[in-house]
Amino acid sequence: MSSLAKQIDTPVEENKVLDMYKDLQRRKKVILKNRLVLWAIIAALVTWAWTGTNFSIAIIYTGTANMAAFIFTDLLPPDFSAFGRYLQPALQTVYMSLVGMVISVIFSIFFGFMAAKNTSFHPVIAFTSRAIIAFLRAIPALIWGITLVVAFGLGPLAGTLALGLSGIGILGKAFADVLEEIDQGQVDAVKATGASWFQTMGQGVWPQFKTGFVAWSLYKMDLNIREAAVLGLIGAGGIGYTLQGNINLFQYQQASVGILMIFALILIVEYTTAKIRERLL
Amino acid sequence: MSEVVLETKDLSMEFPDGTQALKNVTLTIKKGELVSIIGPSGAGKSTFMRSLNMLNKPTEGQIVFEGENVLKARGKQLRQIRRRIGMVFQHFNLIKRSPTYQNVLHGRLGYLPSLKGGLGRFSEEDTRQALEILRRVGLEDQAFKRADELSGGQQQRVGIAQAIAQTPSLLLADEPIASLDPSSSENVMTYLKNVCQEDGLTSIVNLHQVDFAKKFAHRIIGIKAGEVVFDGSPKELTEGITNYLYYSK
Numbered sequence: 226m227s228s229l230a231k232q233i234d235t236p237v238e239e240n241k242v243l244d245m246y247k248d249l250q251r252r253k254k255v256i257l258k259n260r261l262v263l264w265a266i267i268a269a270l271v272t273w274a275w276t277g278t279n280f281s282i283a284i285i286y287t288g289t290a291n292m293a294a295f296i297f298t299d300l301l302p303p304d305f306s307a308f309g310r311y312l313q314p315a316l317q318t319v320y321m322s323l324v325g326m327v328i329s330v331i332f333s334i335f336f337g338f339m340a341a342k343n344t345s346f347h348p349v350i351a352f353t354s355r356a357i358i359a360f361l362r363a364i365p366a367l368i369w370g371i372t373l374v375v376a377f378g379l380g381p382l383a384g385t386l387a388l389g390l391s392g393i394g395i396l397g398k399a400f401a402d403v404l405e406e407i408d409q410g411q412v413d414a415v416k417a418t419g420a421s422w423f424q425t426m427g428q429g430v431w432p433q434f435k436t437g438f439v440a441w442s443l444y445k446m447d448l449n450i451r452e453a454a455v456l457g458l459i460g461a462g463g464i465g466y467t468l469q470g471n472i473n474l475f476q477y478q479q480a481s482v483g484i485l486m487i488f489a490l491i492l493i494v495e496y497t498t499a500k501i502r503e504r505l506l
Numbered sequence: 507m508s509e510v511v512l513e514t515k516d517l518s519m520e521f522p523d524g525t526q527a528l529k530n531v532t533l534t535i536k537k538g539e540l541v542s543i544i545g546p547s548g549a550g551k552s553t554f555m556r557s558l559n560m561l562n563k564p565t566e567g568q569i570v571f572e573g574e575n576v577l578k579a580r581g582k583q584l585r586q587i588r589r590r591i592g593m594v595f596q597h598f599n600l601i602k603r604s605p606t607y608q609n610v611l612h613g614r615l616g617y618l619p620s621l622k623g624g625l626g627r628f629s630e631e632d633t634r635q636a637l638e639i640l641r642r643v644g645l646e647d648q649a650f651k652r653a654d655e656l657s658g659g660q661q662q663r664v665g666i667a668q669a670i671a672q673t674p675s676l677l678l679a680d681e682p683i684a685s686l687d688p689s690s691s692e693n694v695m696t697y698l699k700n701v702c703q704e705d706g707l708t709s710i711v712n713l714h715q716v717d718f719a720k721k722f723a724h725r726i727i728g729i730k731a732g733e734v735v736f737d738g739s740p741k742e743l744t745e746g747i748t749n750y751l752y753y754s755k
C-alpha cells in the first residue's frame with residue numbers, strides 16, 4: 226500500500242499526467258475548431274441553395290392558395306363511376322411491381338454476391354459488379370421507362386423492365402453491403418469442414434444473409450408500387466396511364482378516384498409487406 | 507515408433523501487409539498425440555493452425571498431412587483434406603441462427619454432393635449420428651435450440667461435436683477456452699480430451715493458459731514471434747522457459 230502510494234507520488238508520474246491533460250485539452254480545442262468550420266460550411270451551403278431556388282415565403286403562400294382552389298373546385302368531389310375503369314390498371318400496377326421486384330431480386334442476388342468482397346470470386350469481378358450496380362442505380366426508373374417505351378412500345382412490359390433494372394441498382398448494392406457485414410468466422414468454420422463453395426454459401430452465408438435479403442426485397446416492393454404509378458404517366462402501363470388519360474381530358478373528378486386508388490394501393494402493399502416481414506423474420 | 511500424421515517443413519507466412527507471422531516452422535506430429543501450442547498473443551498460433559487447413563495460405567514451406575501435400579491441393583482434393591481435419595474456434599463460430607443439431611451436421615458437408623449439402627438436405631443416418639454426438643458431449647437437451655441461445659461452454663461443445671461429426675483424423679482447436687469462464691474451460695477441455703482419446707484422434711490445441719496446457723497436453727510447443735522456441739513434454743517446460751516465452755523481449 227505504502228509502496229504504491231510512493232509510486233504515484235513521484236514527480237515524474239505527476240508531470241506525465243499533467244502533460245496528458247494538456248494534450249487532451251489541445252485535442253478538444255482542435256475538435257471544436259473543426260466542428261465550427263463544418264457548421265459554417267453547412268450554413269453557407271444552405272444559404273446558397275435557398276437563394277438559388279428563389280425560395281420565398283410569399284410564393285409558398287400564393288402557391289398553397291392556388292393548390293387549395295384546384296383541389297376543392299376541380300378534384301372534388303370524386304366521380305366514383307370511374308372506379309370500374311381504374312380497377313384493371315390498378316391490378317396491372319401490382320403485377321408490374323411484383324414482377325419487377327422478382328426480376329431485380331434474381332439479378333441482384335447474382336450481382337450482390339459478385340460485388341461483395343467476401344463472396345466474390347475475384348477483386349476485379351467485385352469491382353466490375355459494383356460498377357454495373359452503380360450505373361443502374363444512377364439512372365432513375367422514370368428515365369429507364371422513357372427509354373424502354375421507345376424500345377418496346379407503350380405498355381406494362383416497358384414499365385416492368387424499368388422497375389426491374391433500376392431495382393438492381395438498389396437491391397444489388399443493399400445485398401452486397403449486407404453480405405460484406407456478415408461474420409467471416411462463421412463462414413470460415415463451414416469452409417473448414419471441407420464444404421464446397423455452394424455449401425459454404427448455403428449453410429454459412431445464407432442464414433446470416435436471409436434477414437437482410439427479405440427486408441430489402443419487401444422494401445423494394447413498397448418502392449415499386451409508388452414508382453409504377455409514376456411510370457404510367459409516361460405510358461409504361463398501370464394505373465398512372467389511366468390517370469394520365471383523365472388528366473389530359475380535364476376529367477379531374479375522375480382522376481381524383483385514380484389518385485385515391487394509388488393511395489389505397491400503397492397502404493395495402495405496405496401493410497401486406499409489413500405482415501410478411503413479421504412472419505418471416 | 508508411431509506413424510506421422512502431420513509434418514511441416516520450414517513453414518513461413520508473410521501477410522500482404524508485410525507482417526511476418528511464421529518463420530521456418532518445422533514440426534512433426536505423431537498419431538494420437540495431444541499437442542498444445544502456447545505463446546503470447548500475436549505469436550502466430552492462429553496463423554499456424556489456419557495454415558494447416560489453408561484458411562490462410564503460407565508463403566513458403568511445406569505441409570504434409572497423411573502423406574498429402576496440403577499447399578499443392580486445390581478444389582476437391584483440398585476439400586477432402588479439410589474434411590479430415592476438424593477445427594474448433596475461440597469464438598465458437600457456430601451459425602448462430604441455425605439450430606444446434608444443424609451446426610453439428612455441418613461436419614458432414616464434406617461428404618455430401620454440393621447441391622444437397624448447400625440446401626441442407628442431410629440424410630437420416632447423418633442426422634441420427636449428429637444427435638448421437640450431441641449426446642456424447644452432454645447436449646441432447648439443446649439439440650433443437652438456436653445455437654446462439656446456448657451458453658459459451660455449451661456452444662464450444664457444439665463446436666467439438668461438429669468437428670467430431672467430420673470423423674477427422676486430426677483435430678485443431680484454436681484457443682477453445684479463451685472466451686470461457688474457468689469452470690466451463692475445465693469442462694470443455696475435459697470433453698475435448700476424452701473425445702480425442704475415445705476416437706484415437708490426434709489433436710493440436712492452441713492455448714495461452716500455460717497451466718491448462720501442462721494439465722491436458724502430452725507435448726507442448728512454445729511459439730514466440732512466429733518461431734518455435736520450445737518443444738517438449740509438460741515436465742520439461744520450466745518456469746524459466748515460460749517467462750522467456752511470455753515476458754522477455
Ligand SMILES: Nc1ncnc2c1ncn2[C@@H]1O[C@H](COP(=O)(O)OP(=O)(O)O)[C@@H](O)[C@H]1O
Binds near residue numbers: 522545554
Ligand atoms: N489478416 C492479417 N493481416 C495481417 N496481419 C495479420 C493478420 N492476421 C494476423 N496477423 C498478424 O500475424 C501475427 C500472428 O497473429 P496470430 O496468428 O493471430 O497470433 P496468435 O494466434 O498467436 O495470437 C500478429 O502479429 C498479427 O497481428
Ligand SMILES: [Mg+2]
Binds near residue numbers: 551552553680681
Ligand atoms: Mg489467435
